Amino acid sequence: MARIVGGIFTSHVPLIGKALANPKLQQEPYWKPFFDGYRGAHEWLDRVKPDAVVMFYNDHGLNFFLDKLPTFAIGAADEYRNADEGWGLTPFPPTPGDPRLSRHLIESLVNEEFDLTTCQEMLVDHAFVIPLHLLWPGVGGRAVKTVPICINTVQHPLPTPRRCYRLGQAVGRAVASYDEDVKVLVIGSGGLSHQLDGERAGFINKQFDLECMDKLVNDPEALTRYSNIELVELAGTQGVELLMWIAARGALGDGAQEVHRNYHIPISNTAAGLMVFEPRAAGMQAAA
Amino acid sequence: MMRHPSIPGTIIFDTEEGRKGYALNRMCFSFNSAENRAEFLEDEEAYCKKFGLTPEQMQAVKERNVLKLLEAGGNVYYLAKFAGIFGLNMQDIGAQQTGMSVEEFKQKLLSARN
Numbered sequence: 155m156a157r158i159v160g161g162i163f164t165s166h167v168p169l170i171g172k173a174l175a176n177p178k179l180q181q182e183p184y185w186k187p188f189f190d191g192y193r194g195a196h197e198w199l200d201r202v203k204p205d206a207v208v209m210f211y212n213d214h215g216l217n218f219f220l221d222k223l224p225t226f227a228i229g230a231a232d233e234y235r236n237a238d239e240g241w242g243l244t245p246f247p248p249t250p251g252d253p254r255l256s257r258h259l260i261e262s263l264v265n266e267e268f269d270l271t272t273c274q275e276m277l278v279d280h281a282f283v284i285p286l287h288l289l290w291p292g293v294g295g296r297a298v299k300t301v302p303i304c305i306n307t308v309q310h311p312l313p314t315p316r317r318c319y320r321l322g323q324a325v326g327r328a329v330a331s332y333d334e335d336v337k338v339l340v341i342g343s344g345g346l347s348h349q350l351d352g353e354r355a356g357f358i359n360k361q362f363d364l365e366c367m368d369k370l371v372n373d374p375e376a377l378t379r380y381s382n383i384e385l386v387e388l389a390g391t392q393g394v395e396l397l398m399w400i401a402a403r404g405a406l407g408d409g410a411q412e413v414h415r416n417y418h419i420p421i422s423n424t425a426a427g428l429m430v431f432e433p434r435a436a437g438m439q440a441a442a
Numbered sequence: 443m444m445r446h447p448s449i450p451g452t453i454i455f456d457t458e459e460g461r462k463g464y465a466l467n468r469m470c471f472s473f474n475s476a477e478n479r480a481e482f483l484e485d486e487e488a489y490c491k492k493f494g495l496t497p498e499q500m501q502a503v504k505e506r507n508v509l510k511l512l513e514a515g516g517n518v519y520y521l522a523k524f525a526g527i528f529g530l531n532m533q534d535i536g537a538q539q540t541g542m543s544v545e546e547f548k549q550k551l552l553s554a555r556n
Contacts, residue, residue: 169532215519219471220460240473240523308519310446310456351518353509354451355536356547358554387449391518420551423532 156332163342191416204339211343216279224271249295262328316378322404342402344395348424409434463515469493470520
């Protein structure tokens with residue numbers, strides 16, 4: 155049977171793509187504290203060796219537009235292509251999908267009354283590809299098979315933190331009932347605090363970010379009591395990407411343990427965060 | 443209708459803003475394609491008209507004024523594609539919106555470390 159072997163929550167700022175394409179940059183003072191933070195994640199991945207990734211991320215207007223904007227969407231494709239997001243950057247190579255796991259997740263989630271939009275074709279933007287390339291340098295998503303789950307952060311109302319947490323919990327149950335012997339890593343891609351737009355642009359809230367990281371370890375349910383407007387106030391308009399971390403934390407179940415973290419201000423206009431989690435040790439896993 | 447609690451210097455992009463900014467955002471979404479970016483640069487006004495921008499939106503595009511673009515219903519994710527055409531990065535945009543120099547804006551970001 156499949157099992158979730160861990161969770162990694164990471165920021166995904168487009169500018170990181172530039173430093174990924176030029177490893178020399180990663181040694182410069184601007185980038186070094188950020189990239190050094192990933193060593194702990196690399197060591198953990200070398201040890202745990204997941205086979206598949208389920209990633210909660212948000213599309214920034216590559217695949218979805220306001221004409222048809224799903225609240226939750228899930229990929230069901232053989233592979234996911236990256237493409238020009240408007241800045242003329244070279245796209246990352248395609249990422250392999252896991253259509254069988256996708257199908258199982260879709261069946262299981264919809265039966266649990268999470269009505270996701272299913273996508274047989276889906277372009278994936280920087281929010282999906284950058285975490286994979288940060289975690290497997292030079293290899294990216296080709297290291298694993300993937301299932302993308304996209305959460306709307308473009309247009310309010312966004313799904314509530316509580317709903318995202320519950321979606322994550324349902325993903326955890328779905329993986330546990332999957333009949334293939336695969337080790338699944340859950341990724342939450344986004345955050346932490348940042349605001350790109352308005353007179354409040356450049357807003358970063360270190361204290362709130364650090365509180366969130368602690369809450370994700372000790373009391374994730376506490377984060378589900380915020381409204382999204384409260385999250386905008388505390389974390390900035392794009393800080394609501396915390397929803398991805400909350401969903402991923404839901405999938406890890408009760409008693410997940412923190413293995414590693416990093417926090418660095420700023421990458422571009424964003425407070426960058428990284429956390430690595432392991433689920434409660436086998437045998438101690440509470441019934442879902 | 444429900445109103446959002448007001449957060450200074452912040453527009454909550456909801457379905458009402460989505461409706462107001464639809465033509466502008468639709469145009470900016472089209473800039474995912476290099477071909478469309480080239481067509482825009484060739485004749486900005488014609489390109490804006492093709493997407494049915496309002497006079498207010500067209501003026502904001504002409505001025506490259508991010509606050510006015512937001513006021514006209516623009517969404518920052520799509521506007522980022524517009525800004526990219528002129529080689530503006532997020533610090534340039536941040537500086538423009540806050541009335542700071544780019545250097546001052548970068549210092550503001552750094553000061554969040556404390």
